[in-house]
Amino acid sequence: xxxxxxxxxxxxxxxxxxxxxxxxxxPIIVDNLSNSKEIVLDRIQTVTGIRPKFYKTDLCDAEALDxxxxxxxxxxxxxxxxxxxxxxxxxxxxxxxxxxxxxxTLNLCEAMKKHGVKIMVFSSSATVYGDxxxxxxxxxxxxxxxxxxxxxxxxxxxRILADIHKANPDxxxxxxxxxxxxxAHKSGLMGEDPKxxxxxxxxxxxxxxxxxxxxxSVFGSDYDTHDGTGVRDYIHVVDxxxxxxxxxxxxxxxxxxxxxxxxTGHGYSVLDIVKAFESATGRAVPYKLVDRRPGDIATCYAxxxxxxxxxxxxxxxxxxxxxxxxxxxQTKNPDGYVE
Numbered sequence: 653x654x655x656x657x658x659x660x661x662x663x664x665x666x667x668x669x670x671x672x673x674x675x676x677x678x679p680i681i682v683d684n685l686s687n688s689k690e691i692v693l694d695r696i697q698t699v700t701g702i703r704p705k706f707y708k709t710d711l712c713d714a715e716a717l718d719x720x721x722x723x724x725x726x727x728x729x730x731x732x733x734x735x736x737x738x739x740x741x742x743x744x745x746x747x748x749x750x751x752x753x754x755x756x757t758l759n760l761c762e763a764m765k766k767h768g769v770k771i772m773v774f775s776s777s778a779t780v781y782g783d784x785x786x787x788x789x790x791x792x793x794x795x796x797x798x799x800x801x802x803x804x805x806x807x808x809x810x811r812i813l814a815d816i817h818k819a820n821p822d823x824x825x826x827x828x829x830x831x832x833x834x835x836a837h838k839s840g841l842m843g844e845d846p847k848x849x850x851x852x853x854x855x856x857x858x859x860x861x862x863x864x865x866x867x868x869s870v871f872g873s874d875y876d877t878h879d880g881t882g883v884r885d886y887i888h889v890v891d892x893x894x895x896x897x898x899x900x901x902x903x904x905x906x907x908x909x910x911x912x913x914x915x916t917g918h919g920y921s922v923l924d925i926v927k928a929f930e931s932a933t934g935r936a937v938p939y940k941l942v943d944r945r946p947g948d949i950a951t952c953y954a955x956x957x958x959x960x961x962x963x964x965x966x967x968x969x970x971x972x973x974x975x976x977x978x979x980x981x982q983t984k985n986p987d988g989y990v991e
Contacts, residue, residue, distance in 0.1 A: 654678045654726045655900070656769075658711060658760065659733030660704070661688040663844045664775065664833055666696060668731060668893040670842070673700040675897065680724055682717070683734065684710040687847055689989045695841045711756030714763070721767040729771035729903070731896055732760060735805070738851040739779070742802035743946045753805035754812075761816055770823045773899045776810055778831050778885075778913070778952055779803030787919075788955040791829075791911045800947030810911075817909045824907050826899040831885035831915035831954050833892045835974040836981035843981030844889075845988030853925060854886070854974070858982035861935040868937055870922050872944035877951060881922035885915035885953035888969035888977070898963040915954030916967045925971075932975035 655672060659665045660681030666688075669679045673696070681693075681704050690708070697703040705724075709716045711734055721727060735753045736742065742749040764770070780803060781789050782796025798804040810827055817823045834854040836843030849865075850856040859865045873880040895914045902910070920928070926937045960966045969977075 653728040654680050654724055656680050656682060656720070656724075656727050656730045657733065658682050658730065659735065659775075661685065661690065661692040661706075662733055664889060664892060665733040666692050666842055667837060667889045668733075668896045669696055669704055670699055670837065671890070671893040671897055673702050673704070680705045680707070680720070680727065682707045682709045682711065682720055684708065689845070689991055691989045691991045692842070695989075699837065699839055699841055711759055712752060714759040717759055717763050718766065721763050721769070725767070727767065727769055729773070729900060730760065730764060730769060731773045731775070731900065732757065733775045735775070737802060739800045739802050739947045740851060740945045742800050746801035749801045749805055754808060757809050757812065761812070765820070770820070771900070771903050772813070772824070773826045773828065773896055773903060774809065774813060776827050776829045777803060777806045778829050778915070778954065780807040780810060780829060781952070783949045784952060787951055788917060788953050789913060790955045791913055791958050799949055814909050822907050824903040825909045826903040827909065827911045828895060828899055828914045829911060830892065831887055831913070831952065833889045834886045835888040835890065835969065835977040837890065838977060838980075840980040840984040843978065843985065845985070853922060854978050855982075857925065857929050857937055858978050860937050861929065861933065861979060862982050862986050864986060866938070868926065868939035869942045870939050871942055872948060873941040875950040877921055879921050879923050882948060883919040883921045883951040883953065885917065885919055886925070886971065886974060887915050887967055888974050891967045891969050895959065895963070895965050898959075898965040902963055910962070912959040912963060913954040913956050914959060915956050917954055917956050919951060919953035920971065928971050929975045929979070932972045933979040935979065
């Protein structure tokens with residue numbers, strides 16, 4: 653049996669593909685390469701010895717997606733990563749985000765229904781909690797008013813999947829609410845390679861440390877935090893990838909919609925990260941304090957107890973591992989994935 657991985661050449665998707673291959677699963681990747689490169693397939697093959705089947709397909713193209721399922725009748729489950737994901741960009745071009753993220757998911761669900769596939773692990777986000785009502789955030793924490801269109805699309809998709817399950821009780825959906833994935837594969841062959849100026853902190857830090865960019869822009873220094881900069885829960889991408897394996901294992905055994913926070917349970921400010929990176933790598937990270945970005949909040953970190961109790965998953969890598977692995981990737985690939 654095969655597992656369809658949407659967005660499988662992206663940062664989190666590619667690391668999850670590696671972990672799936674490592675345990676003997678057969679992933680099939682669908683990706684339109686809007687924020688990734690096909691060379692990632694070469695790196696996956698180098699790391700695992702196996703080159704997964706790949707379709708350059710946009711999920712918004714319903715007919716092309718249907719052909720993927722038709723050509724692979726052994727697909728028994730889906731891990732759904734594919735989406736536009738930059739908070740700031742979503743504020744600037746909201747209609748693009750709503751169209752892409754919602755239409756792609758609706759097409760995917762229709763294709764799954766048509767071809768009898770009833771198991772999904774969905775890549776959601778802690779942004780669904782908005783400005784959270786409590787810290788640390790539990791799965792029972794009320795979903796807040798989302799502060800950006802990206803977060804709203806994730807919240808809407810969660811509702812869509814819940815309604816599909818209500819109409820089709822034999823479906824099983826495991827929803828993983830990510831916090832902040834960072835780090836890279838220990839080989840240094842795979843990592844985060846955003847196009848243009850990074851929207852996420854760690855690739856920005858590593859690009860500054862290796863001289864690709866002159867300084868780090870720290871967005872906001874007047875938040876209600878211990879040093880005025882935003883506090884987040886950072887999780888190693890390999891830990892996150894392994895959480896998907898645990899979630900898939902669980903989804904294969906229950907007919908339900910379940911939600912899990914995936915984080916370490918520790919909050920670090922932007923300046924904490926700068927200091928930790930400099931300490932772990934010996935590289936300087938010059939920075940400038942600039943205005944806040946629209947859509948950002950002050951503090952966000954997880955209570956991941958439920959994932960530990962039900963999925964048997966917990967984070968294994970610490971901040972030193974995250975910094976060293978991210979630096980190793982950027983050092984070996986100063987310009988990212990070069991085709």
